[in-house]
Amino acid sequence: MSTQASPLDKPLKLEDLLQRNIWDVDEDPHIEIPMDDQEGLRKRALVHLCPAGCYTMIGDKVLFSYEGCFECGLCRVITPEDKIRWEYPKSGKGIQYRFT
Amino acid sequence: MDGVPGKFDVVVVGAGPAGSAAAYLLAKAGFKVLILERGRGAGSKELFGGKVYAPPLRDVWPGLDKEAPIHRWVTRERISFVRGSRVATIEYSLGRRVGFTTYLPELAKWMSDKAVEAGAVLVDEVRVDEIVVRDGRIVGVRSGPDTVEADVVVDAEGVNRLLLERLGLVERLNPSYVALGVKEVLNVGKGTIEERFALPKGEGLAWMVAGDVTAGIPGGGFIYTMKDTIAIGLVLHIGKAMEKAEAGQINKHVSRILEEFRLHPYFKQFWKDADVMEYGAHMTIEGGLRMVPKRLYAPGLVIVGDAAGLLLNTGYTVRGVDFAVASGRIAAEAIIEAFNRGGPTEENLRLYEERLKESFVWRELVRHRWIGRGMEDECYFTSMPGVLIRILEKLYEADYEEPTLIDALLESLAEEDISLTKLIMKLGSVVSKL
Ligand SMILES: Cc1cc2nc3c(=O)[nH]c(=O)nc-3n(C[C@H](O)[C@H](O)[C@H](O)COP(=O)(O)OP(=O)(O)OC[C@H]3O[C@@H](n4cnc5c(N)ncnc54)[C@H](O)[C@@H]3O)c2cc1C
Numbered sequence: 343m344s345t346q347a348s349p350l351d352k353p354l355k356l357e358d359l360l361q362r363n364i365w366d367v368d369e370d371p372h373i374e375i376p377m378d379d380q381e382g383l384r385k386r387a388l389v390h391l392c393p394a395g396c397y398t399m400i401g402d403k404v405l406f407s408y409e410g411c412f413e414c415g416l417c418r419v420i421t422p423e424d425k426i427r428w429e430y431p432k433s434g435k436g437i438q439y440r441f442t
Numbered sequence: 443m444d445g446v447p448g449k450f451d452v453v454v455v456g457a458g459p460a461g462s463a464a465a466y467l468l469a470k471a472g473f474k475v476l477i478l479e480r481g482r483g484a485g486s487k488e489l490f491g492g493k494v495y496a497p498p499l500r501d502v503w504p505g506l507d508k509e510a511p512i513h514r515w516v517t518r519e520r521i522s523f524v525r526g527s528r529v530a531t532i533e534y535s536l537g538r539r540v541g542f543t544t545y546l547p548e549l550a551k552w553m554s555d556k557a558v559e560a561g562a563v564l565v566d567e568v569r570v571d572e573i574v575v576r577d578g579r580i581v582g583v584r585s586g587p588d589t590v591e592a593d594v595v596v597d598a599e600g601v602n603r604l605l606l607e608r609l610g611l612v613e614r615l616n617p618s619y620v621a622l623g624v625k626e627v628l629n630v631g632k633g634t635i636e637e638r639f640a641l642p643k644g645e646g647l648a649w650m651v652a653g654d655v656t657a658g659i660p661g662g663g664f665i666y667t668m669k670d671t672i673a674i675g676l677v678l679h680i681g682k683a684m685e686k687a688e689a690g691q692i693n694k695h696v697s698r699i700l701e702e703f704r705l706h707p708y709f710k711q712f713w714k715d716a717d718v719m720e721y722g723a724h725m726t727i728e729g730g731l732r733m734v735p736k737r738l739y740a741p742g743l744v745i746v747g748d749a750a751g752l753l754l755n756t757g758y759t760v761r762g763v764d765f766a767v768a769s770g771r772i773a774a775e776a777i778i779e780a781f782n783r784g785g786p787t788e789e790n791l792r793l794y795e796e797r798l799k800e801s802f803v804w805r806e807l808v809r810h811r812w813i814g815r816g817m818e819d820e821c822y823f824t825s826m827p828g829v830l831i832r833i834l835e836k837l838y839e840a841d842y843e844e845p846t847l848i849d850a851l852l853e854s855l856a857e858e859d860i861s862l863t864k865l866i867m868k869l870g871s872v873v874s875k876l
């Protein structure tokens with residue numbers, strides 16, 4: 343028996359959790375938010391609740407990256423309609439679930 | 443959709459449980475059926491908790507028990523209430539087999555394979571962009587530049603229902619009607635589940651968890667034993683989570699809340715040394731009838747499964763997959779009947795809604811319709827489990843003198859800032875609604 347503490351005994355960082363998954367990333371983003379006028383975006387909620395951590399704060403702007411997206415729809419539901427373009431990825435791209 | 447021949451009797455959007463059930467029965471009855479699925483093969487976009495009620499699935503696939511990718515039949519149900527490291531658990535050992543655990547990607551794949559065996563055509567990697575309307579009736583679907591025509595479209599697109607929104611048949615999703623599920627699949631090693639959970643060989647466990655594991659967000663946790671893995675996760679009310687996050691009351695990422703559940707001092711022993719195989723998320727319906735569209739049919743269209751808002755989450759069980767399959771079956775039967783009566787006119791497709799409303803699915807949803815609203819009440823999620831644990835703590839962890847039960851109750855209520863009147867009213871409102 344090893345006495346060494348395993349990294350699994352501590353909370354895994356989001357990056358490490360995402361490492362477990364398979365994506366086939368689309369060339370084009372399937373979700374977009376405006377970078378200029380972000381009035382009405384629920385930034386704190388997007389940052390804390392997007393399960394894939396696609397939303398991050400840079401200064402007072404929220405930045406979006408679509409690559410690790412789970413296509414769950416949460417950000418669409420909490421964002422005013424005119425502040426988000428939300429589609430599923432095309433051609434089978436995006437998350438590829440196996441054991442869920 | 444290159445190479446998809448011109449016209450079909452029925453086009454099904456989405457190869458989930460609802461779509462595949464409908465497609466299977468229609469193809470078996472001799473209809474020309476096309477299933478369009480956006481994912482790479484059926485199931486690749488599917489994530490759920492872990493337990494499926496079998497009887498409604500057997501109605502569609504009588505060979506289910508022998509053929510389906512069943513991981514374990516659930517013979518133990520547990521419910522735990524948690525406050526900090528303190529846990530109170532009720533365990534029920536079932537007398538018969540009604541539900542099984544599985545991976546939804548596997549089960550959905552099996553269901554769609556059955557539909558294809560019966561003669562349906564499945565085309566995957568096709569994202570339907572629009573349900574096409576002509577002269578006041580639905581005539582097919584469009585994906586990019588391609589259109590496929592059909593006499594009937596079965597909308598089985600799931601909870602996000604973008605197509606129905608675009609068609610104007612439903613309103614935008616209300617954050618209070620939906621929940622976010624986050625899940626981890628833990629690899630515990632072959633043949634260790636029985637020992638870890640003291641289960642008879644091949645049998646499984648379903649475990650719901652209420653209390654502060656959700657960091658104050660209304661919702662709960664789940665644990666399901668698969669063949670050689672364990673699924674754990676949290677279901678969180680999106681409306682409330684959003685409010686709390688915006689008010690600065692959530693200061694960690696949801697994945698961290700889930701990780702803390704994985705590392706909870708009591709629960710972690712069950713998956714000691716297990717690695718995380720997969721981490722994911724999917725949206726689900728909070729419950730109640732609030733997400734059901736005003737009409738479940740239109741000329742040339744029927745709506746089934748999650749897209750139709752047909753899911754029940756009582757807190758102790760989730761009925762999503764079986765409701766989806768049942769609604770798919772009822773839709774298929776109604777479509778067959780509609781053709782016998784002269785075609786899928788609006789009048790004839792109304793049969794679907796009528797039959798659904800006579801079915802167990804609807805009766806269950808009506809019987810539990812208060813649940814959706816109850817889910818928003820933090821009292822049930824944090825305070826009630828808190829009171830219970832505080833009482834037990836006072837009774838079992840006293841140094842010298844134990845309080846009486848009533849003193850323990852009153853003190854615990856005060857600590858959770860609930861008055862006795864409020865408790866009685868809350869319990870009373872639950873009981874009266876039951
Ligand atoms: C966290 C969580 C836990 C759950 N736990 C349980 C549980 O333990 N037991 C249970 O019974 N239920 C559970 N459910 C609910 C259950 O998963 C759903 O009710 C069920 O999957 C609904 O089936 P469906 O066929 O209606 O939709 P889905 O299963 O969502 O299938 C929809 C399909 O349509 C496809 N699709 C969507 N849009 C398009 C488009 N535009 N073009 C082409 N294809 C498209 C999708 O890729 C998908 O394959 C849970 C759900 C979640 C999120």
Ligand code: SF4
Pocket residue numbers: 373391392393394395396410411412413414415416417418
């Ligand atoms: S769909 Fe879900 S996973 Fe994707 S960016 Fe939005 S919240 Fe994040």
